[in-house]
Amino acid sequence: MIGVLIFPDFQLLDAAGPISVFEIAARFANNAPDIRVVAVTPGPVRSSSGVEMMARGLKPSGAITTLIVAGGEGSRGPAICPKTLAFVRSIARRGVRVASVCSGAYILAEAGLLDGRRATTHWQRTRHFLKAYPKVKLEPDQIFVRDGNIWSSAGITAGIDLSLAMIAEDYGDDIAQKTARQLVLYHRRSGGQSQFSSLLELKAPTGRFGPLLAWAREHLDAPLSVEDMAEQAGMSSRHFTRAFIAETGTTPSKAVERLRIEVARQRVQSSSEAIERVAETTGFRDPERMRRAFIRAFGQPPQSLRRAARAG
Template sequence: MHRVGLLISDYFQVLGLSTLSIFEFANQVKGEPFYDCAVYSERGGSVLSSYGFSVDSKPLDADAPVDTWLIAGVLTPVELPATPGVVTFLQTHALKARRVAGICTGAFVLGQAGLLAQRRATTHWIHAQTLKTMHPTTRVEEDRIFIIDDHVWTSAGLTAGLDMALGMVEKDLGTEVARSVAHLLVMHHRRSGGQTQHSEMLMLSPRSDRLQSALEYARKNLSKPLTIEEMADAVHVSARQLSRLFRSETGKSPAKAVEALRLENARLLIEQSRLSMEVIARESGFRDRRHMREVFMRGYGIPPQSIRTGKA
């Protein structure tokens, strides 16, 4: 029996509870109780959620035979840090478990306990810079769904906690069980940990790791021409096979999928930087500023300059 403990605190974000559904349905798929889940808090008893209702919990117990600790996040991690008791427990007992994981801003709790020092980690993109500032030795990768660094796991925004839990099921019980759980929960696709938090990748909804890797390669190399042959070489398949994957899993040709990534990259640069339109066009892989404008008009119905000026 693999025991999962979800550690909550006052004003925990309620969506964190949903991660336990992944393990519940894994038991159903397997046909026997492989996982045993319980909710814990520092002192046990009733714990108030972010939405205002309370959840009953067991008190933290140094002798609790927990294999996987999941640390639920809160909406405002700086204003609601972990208590000294929780920090001490994690420092002295959590690493005895098989793994410990921060769901969304649960990464801040792991950081307080010193469990992210010299490790890779992620959290919701809104809080990523704060996590970097508070824990400078942590290599925060704000553009990841979830990250595994040895036995320490961290996830991005709260729904990414489902993907992280599904990744745990895959490690424990295999790909087919994880895929069946995703299907039962009507999760449209299984997002790997390396997938970006940015919306266009999610909209494309690649199901296979191979196509996810190809799209991630494209996203990191948008300033290049990016031929189908180059992307195929990067993920070790033929250009013909990769083209079929694009059409079957995204409904788009490779060129259209890459164009969508270029468009989103340009939009983000316009919104978040003061780079010139010429530089943004070049960095996003468009031929020139005029080409970028044509794609913007086709994709968004507005010229790129209107995003910066607010005059759509």
């Protein structure tokens, strides 16, 4: 049974997206599980849009084999109900697959399920999440992350990507592909959240480290080590790293890689410059290193992005 956990002020699509994926998959798989929406208080639960969804109570929970926790305004801080946390913990203790959509990661983190684990959430929540839950190994650019039996996904529609991955694991790629086609979706979306977010606002950086990032963008052919950046900022390396993470929500090295990737992408797509030359002048040095970075960020290598740009 697929359990979808909701609460007052949940984000409707966080719940409806995964429900639709498993509904469509049930048409193609003979042994698809039932879907049950659950909440602390059974009955109609009002979403942040005002639309209500009917839910059953949290007990009994023994039949649930996958629990998907929605996100929304009710998933953070004092709004998190202790009974909700207790329920999530009890499900996880049974070894059941537990997943969060968007800010539902706050519920998993508050329940202690993400301590020492890799996870993700909506890119806008990166800084706050890192500050609130420093034990979590947050990967802010991922569409979804799996660490053992704990899954987490990025903002809102990423719950659909996560659900398709679960369908593929449970019933195979063929069922997942059929489900994606029926929903008119990509089976596996390319790239990370940074395609859709203003991650660090690196194109027009603001804030305390804005001038530093602007300087780094103009010197991508240099090593740009943590020591180099700390010296430019007039700080010790240790203090600089801590302050940079607190300000931007990511490490200096990750920020530099994002700058390199973005500038390299622009040049790959808008010019006929040799891939090797782009890699050299943007600081990747090795074309293979740049290719791996592109695949992590965009789901495809530089040559594919260039072909797509020319075809467009």
